[in-house]
Amino acid sequence: MPQQFTKANYHTLCDELAALDADFAWVIEQYSYPPFWSRPNTFESLVHIILEQQVSLASALSALNKLRERVGEITPAKVLPLTDAEMRECYCSRQKTAYIKYLAEAIIAGQINLAAFEQMEDADIRSQLTALKGIGNWTVDVYVMFALQHTDVLPIGDLAIVNAIKLLKSLPKDTPREELIAIGETWKPYRTIASMLLWHFYLQSRKPKSKG
Known part of the structure; x- marks a missing residue:
């Protein structure tokens, strides 16, 4: 059965990815941990x-x-x-x-x-x-x-994920899909957690800056 993430190990897995990829360490430092996004299996x-x-x-x-x-x-x-x-x-x-x-x-x-x-x-x-x-x-x-909380899925068909990788890695807009998938390979076996961090980064980075 595939490995699952839970509320208990979520932040630990985020930290493991942060140790593996400095860009994720920066995301956590800037925006804290991503929400624990989950839905019932229904x-x-x-x-x-x-x-x-x-x-x-x-x-x-x-x-x-x-x-x-x-x-x-x-x-x-x-x-x-x-x-x-x-x-x-x-x-x-x-x-x-x-x-x-x-x-x-x-x-x-x-x-x-x-x-x-x-x-x-x-x-x-x-x-x-x-x-x-x-x-x-x-x-x-x-x-x-x-719904199943499997740890190793990278939804490369998701536009926000694609844009987040390009933004986080300072890649050109026309970076081919194969290159993004290859980057994702370096996040195995926690590509789902990487995706959560990428969505979190994408959503937070698009929020208007507060004045003050």
Whole structure:
């Protein structure tokens, strides 16, 4: 089973990376440790990640909250009966409505078992989930990192991660993806923790400077 990070070892793993890469030591020194980002291993969490595909986190959360208002706890059995019009009222596009329903059907049919994923390797989880329409590598990466808390995932399809690496490492904007992946290799087996540090750095560095 892949290694997991927990609240108990999170800061220790951040410190290990800081010892390995001085840029991460600087991030921690400047901005402290990243938040402990995690989500429960549920259908609702996967729906949330699908809603986050290619939109702002705020608009994804408002769609999730609208769905919650309509059905309460978001489960496959509660989402499947909703019409496209009802899903649209919850800010779900036609495309994302289809993706969410494919996932709900797969779970009800027993094709996907989220609890079983807790004992599985990343590659096996990835092959099962990406077989479903609308679930690509980015969605799997975020699910494995946040819901299963595996320590060694680098979501190279995430624009904020890509921009954070370039910014932190003072790389040109046209740095090829292969070079960024090679840099990521140096953070093994804690690429998830590196990603948390990169997201934290990216979010903090974009905040307006306070005057005074």
